[in-house]
Amino acid sequence: MSAAGSTSLAELAPAGRRATGIGWTLAATSFGFVVVQLDVTIVNVAMPQIGKDLGAGVTGLQWIVDAYTLAFAALLLTAGSFADRFGSRRVFSVGLVLFGLASLGCAVAPSIGVLIAARAAQGVGAALILPTSLSLLSHACAGDAVARTRAIGWWSAIGGVVSAAGPVLGGALTTGLGWRSIFFVNLPICALGLWAVRRYVAETVRAAAGRLDVGGQLLAIVALFFLTHAVIEGGVLGWTDWTVLAGFAVAALAIAAFVRNESRVPAPMIPLGIFRSRAFSAAIVLGVLMNITFYGSIFVLSLYFQHSKGYTPTQTGLALLPFTVIMLANLASGRLARRFSQRTPVIAGFLLSALAFALLHGVDAATPYLRILPSLLLLAIGAGIGTPALTSLVIGSVASSLSATASAIFGAARQVGSAIGVALFGALLVGLPAQVATGAVFAFDLSAFLRLAGALIAVLCL
Template sequence: MKSSSEMVADKQAKRGGTLALIALCLGYFMVILDSTIVNVVAPVLETQLNTTHIAVQWVIDSYLLVFASLLLTVGALGDRLGNKGIFLLGLIVFTVASALCGLAASVEILIAARVFQGIGAALLVPPSLALLNHTFETPQERVRAIGVWGGVAGIAAATGPVVGGLLINWLGWRSTFLVNVPVGLLGFLLTARFVGTSPRLAQRGFDIPAQLAGIVALGTLTFAFNEGSHLGWQAWPIWSSLLVCGLAIVAFLLIERRASSPMLPLGLFSSASFSAANIVGVLLNFGFYGQLFIINLFFQQIKGYSPLLTGLALLPESGLVWFASWLSGRVSARVGPRVPMVIGSLIGAAGFMVMCIVDRNTPFLITCIALMGIGFGMSFNMPAMTTTCIESAPRERSSIASAVLNAGRQAGSALGVALLGSLVGSISAFIPGMRVAMIIAGLVFLIAAGLSFFAVRKIEPARSFVVQVDKHPVELKS
C-alpha cells in the first residue's frame, strides 16, 4: 500500500501530465484552426482590404506553402536541438505572427505575416507530438494521449468555419487572427512550466543539402497542388514546379543514402507499419480535406447558406470528432491500432457514398448522416494511424517521424483540394462533379482500409541504426 507522500506525488505527476497535454494540444489546435478558419474570412478580406481574389488566395496558400516545406527540417532540428526549445520558439513566432495578421493594413502585409505564421506552425507540429511521446511513459498512456491530441486537431479542423463565422459576425475579420494571441501566451506558460525535455541527438552536422532539397521538394509540390486548378495544370509554373519537385526528391534520396548522419533515416521505412501509416495519412487527408473544400462551396453556392450557417451545417461532421478520437485511443490501447484504422476508413467510405446521392433538394437529414459518417470515420482512424507511425519509430526519432507524417498529410490535403476541387468548376456542373469527387474520396478511403488491414498487424520498430544521444553512441531500438 502506498504512503500518503507517494499518493500525493502520484497525484501531482498526473496533474502535471494533464497540463502538459493541454499545453501541447493548444499549440497544435492553433495551427489546424488557422488552416481552415481563413477559408471563411477570404470573401471578407477581398472587400475590406480592397484587393483581388488572387491576392486573397495567396493569404491562404502562403501559410500552407511555408508550413509544409519546413516540416522535415523542423523535425530534424527538434531531434538535434531539443523539442521543447523548438516548441516554445514556435509558440512565440506563431503568436507574434497572429498579432501582425490581425493588425495588417494591407493584403501585402497580411501575406508577409502569414508567411511568418507558417514558420511558427512548422516549428510547433513535429515537436508537439515528439514531446507528447516522451511525456507519457507507457504505451497505453501514449495511445490515449495521442487520441486526445488527434481529437483536438479534428475539432480545430471541423469547427474552423463555425468559429470564423461567429468571430466575423461579432468582432470582425481581424479577430480570427487575434484570437490566437491569448491562446499562444497560455500555451507558452504551460509548456515552460509543465512540459519536460526530450533527448537530443548530438550528431556531427545538420545535413544542410538534404534540408534544402526537402524544402524545395515540399514547397514546389505544395505550390503546384494549390495553384494547379487556378493557373491550369498545363501552365509552365505548374509543370516546371512538378519537374523541380521530382528532381529535388531524387536529390534528397541520394543525399540521405550517402549521408553519415541523415536528416531522415531511410531505415525508418523498413517498418511496414510506419510506411503504411504514412500512406494512409496521405490518403485520408486527400479525401477529407478535398470533401471539406467542396462541401463549403456546396452549402454557400448551391444551397445559398451564409458563412455562419455553413459552419453550423458542418457541425454533424465535427460533432463526433472528440468522441471518435477518444474511442479510438481506448480501442487502440486494448486491441492495437489496426482495428480502428480499418473500421474508421470503412465508415468514412460509407459516408462518402451516401454523399453521392446528395443534391440541392436532398433533405438535410441525409446530408447530416453522410457528414457524421465521414467525420467519425476520419476521427476514429487518425489517432490510431498516428500511434502506428510514432510507435513504429525509435522514441528518439519521434520528432522526425512526426514531421514525415505531417508533411505527407499536408501534401495529401493540398492534392485533395486541388484535384477534387477542380471537378466542381461551374455552378451548372457542380452536382455531377461533386458526385464524382465523393466517389473518388470514398475509393481512396477503401484503399486506406485495405492497406491498414494487410500492412498494420503488429507494430514493429524500424530497423535500428546507430546515432549519438548526448554524445554517447547508442543503438536505437523501439
C-alpha cells in the same frame, strides 16, 4: 492518466523540474495545436474586411491563405529534424514565440504585403509547433501505445473543437472588434502555452549530434514548397498549365536530389532506413489517402450544398455541423485501441468512411438532406476513430529519438494530401448545378475506392 507515463516522465524530468504526467503535457502542447488549427479556419471569414481595409484584390487575399499553408508544409520536415537534434521542448517553445510575434505582425500590418509576410512567418511557427507537440506527447507516454493513442485522441479532439469554432469565433471578432482582433487573440494563447511547457514538460531524448545536413534541409524545403504550390495552382490554372508542370518538375528533381543526398551524408536529416519499417511506410500512405478523401470531400460537400442544392453559406455551415461528432470519435479511438489493438481503429475508420462515401452514390440536386446525413455522421466517426490511432502508430514505429521527424513526415504527407484532395476534387465541380452534382458523385465514388484500398493496406501492413 497512465501510471507508466507519469512514472517515466518523473524519471526523465530535468533536476528541479516537477513532472506531473501526461495531463500537463497534453494541456501545454494543446495550446500550440490550438493556435495552429485556429489560424487555418479563423482567417477565412475576415477576408472581405481585410481586402476592403488594405485595398487587396482576390490574388492578395488568396496569398494570405497560401503563404501560411506553403510555409507550414515546406518546413515541417526541417522542423522535425531540428526537434530530434536539439530537443522537442526547445523547438516547440521557439515555435510558440515565433507564432506569437508573427501574429502581432499580422495584427498591426499596414499593408497587404506585410500581412502576407507575417502569415508566412506564422506558417514557420506552425511547422515548429505541430511535430514537436506530438513528440512531447509521445515522450510523456514513455512507450505506452494505448496511453499514447488516448492522449493523441484528446489532442485531436481539442483541435477538432477549435477548427469547428474558428469560423464562428472569427466572425464574432471581426464583426465586433475588427479583423485585426483575430490575430491578437493568439498572443495570450501562445503565452500560456510557453509558460506551461517551460514549467511542466520534460525535454525529449535527443538524437546523436552530427554535422548539420544543410543540403538536405534546403532540398526538403524546395521539394515540399514546389509540390504543394503546384498542387494548389493545378486546381486553379489546370493541370496542364506550364507553371504547374514546371512546379511538379522542380519538386521531382528536388526529391530525387534529396534522396541521393540523404543516402550519402554521414548525418542525414531523415535516415532513409526509417522507411524500411513496413508499418511506418504504410501509415504515411494511409495518412495521404485519409486527407485526400476527407478534406477533399468537405470541399466537395460545401460546393455541392451551395451550387447544386442552392443552400446559403449559413445553411451549408449548419448542414456540415454533424462533422463535430469527430470530436467524440477522437476520444473513442483510444478505447478501441486498448480493447482490441492499435490497428483496429484504423481499419474500422477506413471501412466506415468507405461506407459513408458509397452511400453518397447517386446524389443530385433533389436528394433530401436526411439521406445525406447518415453519410456525414459515418464519415466523421470513421475519420475520428482512425486518425489518433494512425498518428500513434507512426510515432510508435520509430525510435524515440526520431519521434519528431516521424511526426513531421506524417504531417507533411497529410498536408500535401489535403492540397491534392481539394485541388483534384475541386476540378470536378464545374458547370451547371446538375454537372456539379455529377462531379460530386464521381469524387465520392473515388473516395470510397481509395478508402477501401486504405483498409486493405492497413490489414496487410500495420
